[in-house]
Amino acid sequence: MSGFDTTLDVLLDSANRDAPRLLGHVLIRGDMRLRERAVERLMATTDGRRQALLVHYLDCLGHNLETRVLGGIGHMGAGLRHAMTLRDPRMQVTVVRMVRDTQDQSLAYLVGEAACSADQSVRGQAVDLLWRWSVALRRQEMALDGPAEMLLDEASLRRRTFVTEGLQRAFTSRFAAESPRTLCAAAMLADRYASWFWGAMNVRRDTRRRALMAHLAETLEPEMLSFLVQALDREGLAGDAAGLLHQAFDGRTVEALLREFARRPALSAPALRRLREAPWLGAGEVTLEQAAPPLVTTALALAAGSGMPRPRLAILCRSVAVNHREPEARRVALEALAHSGEAAGPELRIVAETAPQPSAGAAILHLLRRGELAEPSGRVMMNLLRDWWDLSPVDRREVGRGLASALRGQPELLRDHLAARGEARRRAAVALVRLAQVADVFDGELKAMAADARDTQLQSAALSAIAEGAVEGLAAVLHQGLGSWDARVRANALEALDRREARDDVFLRFTDDPSPRVRANAARALIDRNRPEGSVTLRRMLTGGEAERLSALWVFSRTRPDGFVPTARLLASRDPSGRVRGKAAELLKSA
Amino acid sequence: MPSLFTHDVPPLFTNAATAVMFIGLAALAVAAVVASRRQQGQRDRSSDGLWHDLRRAHGLSRRETRLLREAAERASLNPASLVFMEPHVVMRLVDHERATRSEVQELMSKLYS
Numbered sequence: 014m015s016g017f018d019t020t021l022d023v024l025l026d027s028a029n030r031d032a033p034r035l036l037g038h039v040l041i042r043g044d045m046r047l048r049e050r051a052v053e054r055l056m057a058t059t060d061g062r063r064q065a066l067l068v069h070y071l072d073c074l075g076h077n078l079e080t081r082v083l084g085g086i087g088h089m090g091a092g093l094r095h096a097m098t099l100r101d102p103r104m105q106v107t108v109v110r111m112v113r114d115t116q117d118q119s120l121a122y123l124v125g126e127a128a129c130s131a132d133q134s135v136r137g138q139a140v141d142l143l144w145r146w147s148v149a150l151r152r153q154e155m156a157l158d159g160p161a162e163m164l165l166d167e168a169s170l171r172r173r174t175f176v177t178e179g180l181q182r183a184f185t186s187r188f189a190a191e192s193p194r195t196l197c198a199a200a201m202l203a204d205r206y207a208s209w210f211w212g213a214m215n216v217r218r219d220t221r222r223r224a225l226m227a228h229l230a231e232t233l234e235p236e237m238l239s240f241l242v243q244a245l246d247r248e249g250l251a252g253d254a255a256g257l258l259h260q261a262f263d264g265r266t267v268e269a270l271l272r273e274f275a276r277r278p279a280l281s282a283p284a285l286r287r288l289r290e291a292p293w294l295g296a297g298e299v300t301l302e303q304a305a306p307p308l309v310t311t312a313l314a315l316a317a318g319s320g321m322p323r324p325r326l327a328i329l330c331r332s333v334a335v336n337h338r339e340p341e342a343r344r345v346a347l348e349a350l351a352h353s354g355e356a357a358g359p360e361l362r363i364v365a366e367t368a369p370q371p372s373a374g375a376a377i378l379h380l381l382r383r384g385e386l387a388e389p390s391g392r393v394m395m396n397l398l399r400d401w402w403d404l405s406p407v408d409r410r411e412v413g414r415g416l417a418s419a420l421r422g423q424p425e426l427l428r429d430h431l432a433a434r435g436e437a438r439r440r441a442a443v444a445l446v447r448l449a450q451v452a453d454v455f456d457g458e459l460k461a462m463a464a465d466a467r468d469t470q471l472q473s474a475a476l477s478a479i480a481e482g483a484v485e486g487l488a489a490v491l492h493q494g495l496g497s498w499d500a501r502v503r504a505n506a507l508e509a510l511d512r513r514e515a516r517d518d519v520f521l522r523f524t525d526d527p528s529p530r531v532r533a534n535a536a537r538a539l540i541d542r543n544r545p546e547g548s549v550t551l552r553r554m555l556t557g558g559e560a561e562r563l564s565a566l567w568v569f570s571r572t573r574p575d576g577f578v579p580t581a582r583l584l585a586s587r588d589p590s591g592r593v594r595g596k597a598a599e600l601l602k603s604a
Numbered sequence: 605m606p607s608l609f610t611h612d613v614p615p616l617f618t619n620a621a622t623a624v625m626f627i628g629l630a631a632l633a634v635a636a637v638v639a640s641r642r643q644q645g646q647r648d649r650s651s652d653g654l655w656h657d658l659r660r661a662h663g664l665s666r667r668e669t670r671l672l673r674e675a676a677e678r679a680s681l682n683p684a685s686l687v688f689m690e691p692h693v694v695m696r697l698v699d700h701e702r703a704t705r706s707e708v709q710e711l712m713s714k715l716y717s
Contacts, residue, residue, distance in 0.1 A: 047689065
């Protein structure tokens with residue numbers, strides 16, 4: 014052991030009143046080498062009384078040694094604690110400054126202790142530090158999608174616990190009621206386990222509660238919304254919290270509030286009912302028409318859960334379904350509207366007439382399901398055709414069935430669209446005619462389209478509609494379609510002819526068509542007419558490529574010839590193509 | 605065989621004597637502790653106590669102790685133990701020709717190495 018270490022050993026262990034004086038002397042005026050050694054030894058000791066000397070003389074150590082002390086603040090707990098117990102404002106301020114400079118939140122309990130100091134300056138600095146930490150933690154939590162206690166990582170949770178401990182100490186001091194920052198910091202981090210906080214808040218006459226509520230009535234920061242949302246669920250506080258939430262907030266606050274509600278989905282029914290008259294939860298709230306879809310979902314769930322009158326809820330849903338720019342948000346609003354009971358009818362009609370793509374189409378579907386679209390307007394029909402391809406095939410079929418009688422009664426609703434210039438709208442109109450099975454009502458328009466080879470996609474669609482409808486006098490048009498270069502046109506023409514009295518040789522011509530779909534239609538027609546060429550074509554297709562085998566399976570499903578089941582089994586188990594195996598298995602299930 | 609005292613000394617007297625003896629011993633013990641504490645307190649309050657502790661810990665000889673004391677007095681150090689923190693004060697002993705260079709070096713090595 015070196016000579017100076019021996020001196021330090023004696024001084025560190027001695028109870029003599031001159032020992033601290035000597036240590037202080039070396040820390041302030043000592044030779045730099047001895048000073049460094051003294052600092053090292055004091056940092057290593059567990060004697061808080063001696064270590065507190067480093068706090069006392071921190072400003073005199075010089076930059077390097079001060080940095081070293083701050084760097085090793087993890088070993089300074091005993092000294093910092095002792096320094097706090099000395100009740101010397103200068104020492105307490107130094108402790109708070111050290112903790113602030115190092116941002117070591119594990120020492121938050123010391124800051125909490127300082128927040129109870131008799132010295133106003135010490136209290137001010139300590140409260141300021143606790144406030145800053147609380148706001149930072151709260152903002153981190155506000156960026157999460159769920160409750161902080163579930164989603165925060167372990168390190169953040171630990172920091173949160175430390176800061177909460179400091180706040181608990183500050184909150185229980187006699188100065189807490191005079192410090193809105195202490196109260197706000199405690200409120201923003203108080204979770205459901207913070208009984209020390211909620212216990213005080215439940216007492217109506219508690220000065221801290223009164224001070225906090227008075228402060229929040231003047232200034233309500235977004236960080237405080239967590240407290241208010243939790244308070245809604247506490248009987249003693251719910252009234253005051255609801256009172257604070259019943260005000261017109263700016264957009265940023267509304268979004269923060271909705272996020273807070275989204276993070277705490279398990280609010281009780283009485284808590285939700287208190288939001289019934291909240292001004293930010295009504296139609297015309299611009300923020301709801303601009304918020305992200307998940308927030309819209311939350312807002313509508315809150316509105317529905319609040320027991321808001323159905324007409325008011327329907328108007329809110331409609332305003333979002335019409336005015337929101339995100340299709341997903343409009344979809345959510347529309348679903349909510351569709352479940353708003355009788356009040357939904359008029360609002361759904363407004364959506365059907367005014368909403369952007371694809372919401373209007375979905376609204377029309379809902380109206381049809383409710384049986385409230387007996388007489389669609391021209392505007393509704395226009396929107397339906399615009400949104401037609403956004404509907405699923407099943408929904409399109411449902412719309413077609415639902416509009417059949419309306420189209421028979423008011424064919425003029427669709428006639429203009431069948432002759433319109435927009436190709437997409439015409440195709441949608443033809444598809445609607447086919448699914449509504451009203452081809453006979455629009456036979457003139459369909460015949461013209463089926464004969465027009467300039468747009469083979471439209472021609473094919475028209476032929477398909479004709480094929481399924483009872484349109485007469487089509488022979489010339491269908492035979493013209495058989496000569497088309499587009500396989501879809503030929504296939505649909507064959508299908509239409511198959512449903513009518515056509516001669517067998519018409520189909521025999523197509524058993525060698527390059528398109529599997531055309532050959533499949535020909536084979537099906539021939540099998541239906543008991544011609545052996547049909548089975549021969551089908552067998553040939555079953556040994557062809559994947560597309561041919563799939564088309565052959567389609568013929569199988571429609572005609573069910575002899576030997577269907579063993580062939581389908583063979584394909585389901587041994588075909589090299591997964592799609593063919595799947596299709597064959599589907600057929601077997603329905604066999 | 606019966607005890608020699610059982611019938612000579614009354615039991616009441618025996619109990620009183622024992623009690624006095626115990627009280628006396630306890631008073632002595634308390635006095636010893638108080639005296640020891642007072643002595644320790646005096647020692648903790650006096651600069652000489654720390655001086656002796658340091659001297660003993662470093663194993664200083666009488667001459668070395670004398671030289672150190674002289675150096676502290678020349679530098680007007682109060683308490684004198686501050687000399688254990690001030691190497692340059694010891695170095696001045698050579699300047700004042702109170703000690704040889706080798707003596708001072710040995711002292712420096714003992715105290716500040």
